Amino acid sequence: MHRDELLASPLAFMPPARLLDGLTPEEAARPITGVKHSIVEILAHMVYWQAWFLSRCTGVAAPMAEHAAEGWPAAAAGDWAPLREQLLEGLQRALELPENGRVDPPIEFPPLAEYTIGDAITHIAQHNAHHLGQIVILRQMLNLWPPPDGSYTW
Template sequence: MTDTQPDRNERAQLAFARLLPKLFRGGQAFVGVEAALSGLDADTAARRPEGLPHSVAELVAHVNWWNRWMLDIIEMGQALPYPAHAADTWPAVTPQDWPRVKAEFYELLARVDTHTARPDLANPVNHDETIGELLADFALHTAHHFGQVVTVRQALGAWPPPGGGDTW
């Protein structure tokens, strides 16, 4: 191996660091978060479709709760207690809250961006999890709930967004 060629671990780390932001933001494999939220007014964002348990605003507030929890762990470098009840991670949201909830989502996403290419992704941070595992887990959590955002928008007749989006 030459000095100019990264070893296998470094290449894997680089690939993982490139993948993480895509998992949080979407894009090629699934509709990006910006597109999923675009053109959504506060009343529509806060409305629950019949037969579905959450509104878009509630889903995004839930993602915010968990992303903030994860970032606090990473940035403080210590484990935090897990919530006692799932309901604790679902804040109540009104139409008036939507601008704040949406802005907070993007602020947290910007904080996540600062951690995705860290050289210490293999370091433990939360019990048995590494920084990289925690980021990947929460990226998948975000992607999961943004799939639900699309479904809620479809059920409300608010899909596709103004910029377009998959309609199948």
């Protein structure tokens, strides 16, 4: 599978840029009864971990969050556009990383200690896919689906 298919132009689901299209900042921040995080909060979480993995792939020894809550930064309506841009820019950066090589220095968390750059990119893609699926469901709950260019219809 090509890296672009994993990150930016997946064949199994709608590309991230298109999936996020058509939401206003207010819609993205709208709370839903019984749901812990709004769309913009999920996006902030995705950006946080994507940026962390990308920094590790480029030799920055950024420490891993000690607690899961640290990976859920606060986000509000005004953060929507910058976060969306950061996510998409991060995907582009991931596409430009070298094909081979280890994450160096190694990640201090034992299950990730042997990660290659390819492993980290796969991790980013899986994590993003999980949360993009949540965003689709939240958009459906808010009657904001499909995005302006439509959805897959088979």
